[in-house]
Amino acid sequence: MSDNYYLSVGCIVRKEDKVLLVRHTYGGASGKLLIPGGYCNAGELPEETAYREVMEETGITAKVKGALGIRCHRNNWYMLLVMDYTGGEPHSDHNENSEAIFMNAEEAIRQEDVTHMTKVALRALLDKKDITSPDRLLYPDSEYKKARGNDYELYI
Numbered sequence: 001m002s003d004n005y006y007l008s009v010g011c012i013v014r015k016e017d018k019v020l021l022v023r024h025t026y027g028g029a030s031g032k033l034l035i036p037g038g039y040c041n042a043g044e045l046p047e048e049t050a051y052r053e054v055m056e057e058t059g060i061t062a063k064v065k066g067a068l069g070i071r072c073h074r075n076n077w078y079m080l081l082v083m084d085y086t087g088g089e090p091h092s093d094h095n096e097n098s099e100a101i102f103m104n105a106e107e108a109i110r111q112e113d114v115t116h117m118t119k120v121a122l123r124a125l126l127d128k129k130d131i132t133s134p135d136r137l138l139y140p141d142s143e144y145k146k147a148r149g150n151d152y153e154l155y156i
Helices: 046-058 105-110 116-127 142-148
Strands: 003-015 018-024 037-041 061-073 076-087 097-104 152-155
Touching (some): 003 046, 003 116, 018 105, 046 097
Antiparallel strands (some): 003 037
């Protein structure tokens, strides 16, 4: 199936107080740590994409627990999903990333080599402990919009 370049997911995989990060090998995030994720294949639901991307990029299996937010661009969207680790040892795919590791979420926020988007997502995760609560509402993240410009909005 071909990739759908308009619909994508980012996956925050939790293992106790740690999150799964990969060191990207290309584009603007080359050399930086970020959460795994990618484009939805044609006909694939975001949850299915999350399972596939995490496994392909890191060898980890994880279960989707809920949505943390969605980043909207004028012509595409990127959904942030929170997942709980279920098995495997992290390893690089030797293609899109050169490293796959679990790191303490608070430590990752302080790291210079973690992308801005990942830091925003991790701060939101730490602020919203119960992502499955029915009263959790999405709200715009002004810090992200300020950094990215008017063409983007991140709802967390």
